[in-house]
Amino acid sequence: MDDVKTMYELPVIAEERGERQDAARNRERILCAARRLFDERGADCVTMDQVADAAGVGKGTLFRRFGSRASLAAALLSEHERALQEGFIRGEPPLGPGAPARERLVAFGEAMLDMLEAHSELIACADAGAVRYAHPTYGVHRLHVLLLLREADPQCDAEVLADALLAALGAELFVYQRAAQGMSLERLKAGWRELVAG
């Protein structure tokens, strides 16, 4: 019987990628609690202590798992981010490969703006301040825009322009334009199209 048990249970344990069960359970608890609290009260009305309490874990555990507030927010966004990357790497044109570079650039910006519309608070939280540029996500977006720019105009300084374009898609700017300036999502998309046209 022990052998049977072992045979059935070992794989279950093994598939946990070397993460201990309590660790995996706590990670889930934390993500759950964080998602709920952020949804309920808005991202910047929730403290890390509250997340830890709601998840029923200590603060140390929370920070051991996620490192920082920004990383926690990034973890909550990772599904959406993965979908976006999937879309522009392997998806259908015009976002994915197959369309002309300009059009893909337009589609990329529109997809980013859609994501901002849905999760601006969380994204602002994940990208707060200079952290944005340190995050690998930024590198991926940057590389994508870079290659499209090179394709569209081999003469241009694609690196500098990529940073400039991505700056226009920053979460803090988006919130300012949407909330303080009252600009519509459609208007921002149109603005992006104008920007890419140049």
Added chain:
Amino acid sequence: MDDVKTMYELPVIAEERGERQDAARNRERILCAARRLFDERGADCVTMDQVADAAGVGKGTLFRRFGSRASLAAALLSEHERALQEGFIRGEPPLGPGAPARERLVAFGEAMLDMLEAHSELIACADAGAVRYAHPTYGVHRLHVLLLLREADPQCDAEVLADALLAALGAELFVYQRAAQGMSLERLKAGWRELVAG
């Protein structure tokens, strides 16, 4: 004799613009100490407590005068900022009025980049996060770029484009491009020119 004293001293007091002498003295002390510490150690290695101590005032006084760390940094920059504004409002072309809008836009960006080169740390501190968009300085820059864009191309959505262009001149991005990416100031200026050309 009393009358004479009064006659000589009143004007001196009056020219203080209603600010009490101790308040004025402490403002100077704080600005001095802050400038010195920021120069010596770099802006983000200096705490507000240290500034208060070095200035020989209490923390309460420091915050009563300047409201926040960002505002203190802004106060230290106000001379340079005033000079920049003077330059593009009343100065010589191509920065000031007289030159074609595109050229003024190029000159404005280059002036901003020069200022960033000289004070990026302090500017990053003053503009940290979403604060930038709340600051009246942003409004001034935005309006300037807005009017130039309208002049250069009356068809475009100048408001959205102004925000997009200014985003490319953000301090955090500048630091990333200069330090992490190792881009030269000249290269960034050339990038700005390309951006404005479109």
Added chain:
DNA sequence: CAGCTAAGAGGACCACAGTCCGTTTACGCT
């Protein structure tokens, strides 16, 4: 089943920005 050990847990603790409030003081008025 007992024991070992590294990974994990958790809460006391720290640093720092920003606030509050009781005390002091500049300065106008008489």
Added chain:
DNA sequence: AGCGTAAACGGACTGTGGTCCTCTTAGCTG
């Protein structure tokens, strides 16, 4: 000069992100 008061002072205090260090426990080994 003496007084009254609004302004200014200063430091104790708070809230929060993040760290440290000790105790616990999952899960391997014999």
